[in-house]
Amino acid sequence: DVVMTQTPPSLSVAIGQSVSISCKSSQSLVASDKNTYLNWLLQSPGRSPKRLIYQVSKLDSGVPDRFSGSGSEKDFTLKISRVEAEDLGVYYCLQGTHLPRTFGGGTKLELK
Amino acid sequence: EVQLVESGGGLVKPGSSLKLSCVASGFTFSSYGMHWIRQAPKKGLEWIALIYYDSSNKYYADSVKGRFTISRDNSKNTLYLEMNSLRSEDTAMYYCAKGDNYWGQGVMVTVSS
Numbered sequence: 001d002v003v004m005t006q007t008p009p010s011l012s013v014a015i016g017q018s019v020s021i022s023c024k025s026s027q028s029l030v031a032s033d034k035n036t037y038l039n040w041l042l043q044s045p046g047r048s049p050k051r052l053i054y055q056v057s058k059l060d061s062g063v064p065d066r067f068s069g070s071g072s073e074k075d076f077t078l079k080i081s082r083v084e085a086e087d088l089g090v091y092y093c094l095q096g097t098h099l100p101r102t103f104g105g106g107t108k109l110e111l112k
Numbered sequence: 113e114v115q116l117v118e119s120g121g122g123l124v125k126p127g128s129s130l131k132l133s134c135v136a137s138g139f140t141f142s143s144y145g146m147h148w149i150r151q152a153p154k155k156g157l158e159w160i161a162l163i164y165y166d167s168s169n170k171y172y173a174d175s176v177k178g179r180f181t182i183s184r185d186n187s188k189n190t191l192y193l194e195m196n197s198l199r200s201e202d203t204a205m206y207y208c209a210k211g212d213n214y215w216g217q218g219v220m221v222t223v224s225s
Contacts (some may be wrong), residue, residue: 039212043158048207048215050158060213092157096212100173101147101159 002027002095006104012112013083021078021107023093028073037096040069040078044089053078114138114214116208117211123222128198134208134216142186144211149153149192150204198223
């Protein structure tokens with residue numbers, strides 16, 4: 001199975017600060033169709049997860065452009081510029097290239 | 113608007129069975145693969161099963177293979193997860209999901225004596 005290593009496990013931030021979350025996979029996530037199926041999800045407190053970014057860097061509809069994704073092959077990053085209160089929660093990376101699908105362990109974003 | 117509504121959870125004893133349902137609306141259900149994902153209390157997310165749009169292929173996590181069965185009824189826009197031989201470690205919130213981009217609100221399954 002592909003292991004997704006997500007760091008850091010937690011982040012304490014002030015509103016307006018920028019943060020980055022790393023996700024590294026044990027295998028390349030480039031699929032046979034040349035796409036890279038790496039997603040970023042946010043689980044706000046008490047809510048089900050919501051996808052923010054798919055295929056490394058494509059923002060889902062309605063997601064603010066303060067969020068950006070980058071990376072390739074086995075090394076990926078989610079950046080949040082100018083954190084707002086609504087951004088707090090747990091972020092997960094999810095690879096969809098290989099079965100079984102696997103998630104990173106999560107990064108809890110909290111207010112400083 | 114895409115909606116996924118799970119039901120069928122509850123408190124059951126180890127070794128028993130339970131069948132979860134997920135009713136979909138707001139999209140052409142019969143055109144999409146569907147997943148079940150679970151989250152144990154205070155833990156991360158675990159993918160457990162995938163079914164293709166036409167039920168032609170089904171895939172399972174090793175942790176549930178042989179005990180859980182994913183199925184769907186496209187005429188009813190409904191996804192199912194039949195869970196047998198339940199263990200305490202199956203205690204979790206169970207989510208259905210359309211691809212990666214839409215998730216239900218989840219249904220809680222508690223396995224305890």
